[in-house]
Amino acid sequence: MTSPDGLSVRDVAARLGVPSATLRTWERRYGLAPSSRSAGGHRRYSEADVGRLGVVARLVADGVPVHSAVAAIQSDPDVTPAGVGRAAEHISGDLVSVLLAAAARRDGVTVRRHVDRVLAQRGVVRAWEEVLVPLLQSVGERWRDPSFGIAGEHLTSEMISTSLRLATVRASRHLGDADPSRVLLANAEEEQHALPLTALEAALAEDGIGCRAFGARVPSHALADEMRGASPDAVFLWASMRRPDLDVLDTLAGVSRQWSVLILLGGPGWGKNPELPDLGAVRVERTTDLGDAVARIREATRPR
Structure with missing residues (x-):
């Protein structure tokens, strides 16, 4: 319980797990001073x-x-630990800048360290949507810059991929006997950008859902063969390249009409509002973000 006079520096340091010296430094350098002092002149912090x-x-x-x-909380003085997400949104651009600078100097260790930390603290879905997607978008805008280049783009993608795979391995230790054949993840034919699949695999593992991920450039007939053997509940298909036709769906649906299956289309290659065919028990749906994809696959794999 907080004393009527407020908390001491030592009390606050113990509660937050921050050294007392750090709190004094933040006060001196950034003006994060307590709102009051005791009769004897000692610092006293309120709950706010x-x-x-x-x-x-x-x-x-x-x-x-x-x-x-500090700038984040000064822009929103009423922010609380429960509302840290709003502050995180305010400063996500700064974290992206830190990651871009590390990639520009080819410091993969720093990129990995920050990405690992964000994944651990925010979870895969929030880390992907709040930090990693904005980072990849910024990288896509800078690869023509000679100071950044294609090498910087590849280094960033590789470090993110490595961190996501490690997150998958950690989460998979708790999957138990979850059947990975119930969910298949693949890129559409000739599609090379597999990082979104890696993110989805990690997010599903974190959510307790096993899957089989086949990566880039999966021929339709190969994925159809896999579906015949696995009889999955859900198939996720990613495309970033424009695909004006949906012939692939006929190929996949042709092998799965004997059971109910969700074919989930992700990525801009399918267009914003494609006309999805009616394939009976084969449900074809469009998803636009990682969190939604996890939720739809969770529903599709729920015990009947």
Whole structure:
């Protein structure tokens, strides 16, 4: 319980897991001072003070520079630890800048360290949507810059992929006897960008759902053969290249009419509002983000 006079520096440090010296530094450099002092002149923090400091501590642990974390709470003085997401959104651009700078100097270790931390602290879906997608978009805009180049793009993608695969391995230890054949993940034919599949595999593992991921450039007939043997509940198909026709769906649906299966289309290659065919027990749906894809696959694999 908080004392009527407020909490001491030592009390706040113990609660937040931050050294007392760090709190004093934040006060001196960034103005994060307690709102009151005791009769003897000692610092006394209110619960609101502690809440703001807790937000700063969480953002800093997330790899955000202290000055950016402080700017985030100053822009929203009523932010609390429960509302740290709003502050995180405010400073995600700063974290993306840190990652871009590391990639530009070819510092893959730093990229991996920050990506690992964000995945661990925000979870795969939030990390992907709040940090990694904006990072990849920024990388896509900079690869023509000689100071960044194609090598910077490849390094960034490789480090993100490595971190996501490690997250999958960690989460998979808790999957138990979950049947991975119930969910198949693949790229459409000639589609080479498999990073979204890697993110989905990690997000599903984190959600307790096993899957088989086949990666880039999977021929339709090969995926159809796999469906014949596995009889999956859900198939996710990614395409970033434009695909004006949906012939692939006829190929896949032709082998699965004897059971109910969800074919989930992800990526901009399918268009914003494609006319999805009616294939009876084979349900064809469109998804636009990682969280939605996980939710739809979870529903499709739920015991009947």
